[in-house]
Amino acid sequence: MTVILPSVYKDGTATVAAGGIAVTGQSTLFMNSVLPGDFFGVHKGMPIRIASVESNTALTLANPWPGAAQTAAAFEIMLQSDMARVQESTRQLLVMLLGGNIDAFAGLSGADKKVPYFTGAGTMTLADFTNLLAFANLTGAADRMAYFTGAGALALSDIKAAGRTFLGANFTPVQQSGGAGQTTNKVYIGWDGVSKLKAQVDASDLGGIWTDAYAQQSNSLNGYQKFPSGFILQWGQIAANTVSDVPVTFPISFPSALRGASVTPIGYGALTNVTYAASYDLPANSGFAIRRTVISAGGGLSYPNPSFAVAWMAWGY
Known part of the structure; x- marks a missing residue:
């Protein structure tokens, strides 16, 4: 017995607006019976290709419906034959493969x-893709990084948290030397974790690097200069009009120890045939006391006049 397949689908009714592309079915089975490429509207002699089928009751036309609006009215969809579909699919494939x-x-x-x-x-x-194959043959593990050992050969190396931080940092690293007048030694610069940058060449530690933040200073009359090694030099003047020892407070205290000091008379008074002298006492990390005397030609001692000033200097760390 010969089986004749239907050439049209017309079960149910359909609604479409004039100039619209959306078709809504009533009591239809579009998903089971219709495919994109079939033609809606042959009942009006105006077949419009179907672009897509969304559900059993909804489909979309490739072009606007040219006829009058219809609501829940009879319709016909002309079904493409399987041979026509194969031919069209083949044509589209060939088009895609053209172009060389x-x-x-x-x-x-x-x-x-x-x-x-x-x-x-x-x-x-x-x-x-030899290198890609080498990479694919590795077995990854935590805290391990791949590196080339030769052409098309890779291995894994340890990389800890510090290494990952270094690789992710946004800065330009210090390069190995080798420029004009330089050797090929490796130069290392790093933070000591407390207060300063340090430098190293190969295995030789160069100590701290002088920076404005680390080598702080004050250039005032009573000032100081810090050095990268931790050494501190301080200076100042006193000119108090008093017969007592003059206390001096350093601009900053020495963190560890006062190692030495010197005091020098300046701004001598109007006396002649005398010697102006100064000394310091009660040394401490935060200061000392300065004693001023005038020694006459006969060896007598007296306290200074108001114009007898003293410059001092102290050093330590």
Whole structure:
């Protein structure tokens, strides 16, 4: 017995607006019976290709409906034959393959560990993926990083938190030397974790690097200078009009120890045939006391007049 397949689908009714592309079915089974490429509207002699089928009661036309609006009215959809669908699919595939892509692929000569790739429209070449294969053959593990050991060969190396932080930092690292007048020693610069930058050449520690933040200073009359080694030099003047020892408070206290000091008379008074002298006592990290005397020609001692000033200097760390 010969089975004749239906050439149209017309179960139920359909609604479509004039100039619309949405078709709504009533009591229809579009999903089970209709495919994109079939034609809606043959009942009016105006077949419009179906672009998509959304559900059993909804489909979308490829072009606006040219007829009058219809509401829950009879309709017919002309079904494409399977042969027509195959022919159209084949045509579309051939169109996609045109443009030289097949010719470009056919023109390649395959080789071991090579993969083809497009270099432009209709042009292809081969790339070596030996390195990719080497990478794929590695077994990843925590805190491990891949590196090349040779052509097409990779291995894993340890990389801890500090290394990951270094690789992710946004800065320009110090390069190995080797410029004009330089050797090829490796130079290291790093933070000591407390207060200063340090430098090292190969295994030789150069100590702290002088920076404005680390070598602080005050250039005032009573000032100081810090050095990267921790050494501190301080200076100042006193000119108090008093017969007592004059206490001096350093601009900053020495963190560890006062190691030495000197005091020098300046701004001598109007007396003649005398010697102005100064000394310090009660040394401490925060200051000392200065004693001023005038020694006459006969050896007598007296306290200074108001114009007898003293400059002092102290050092320590």
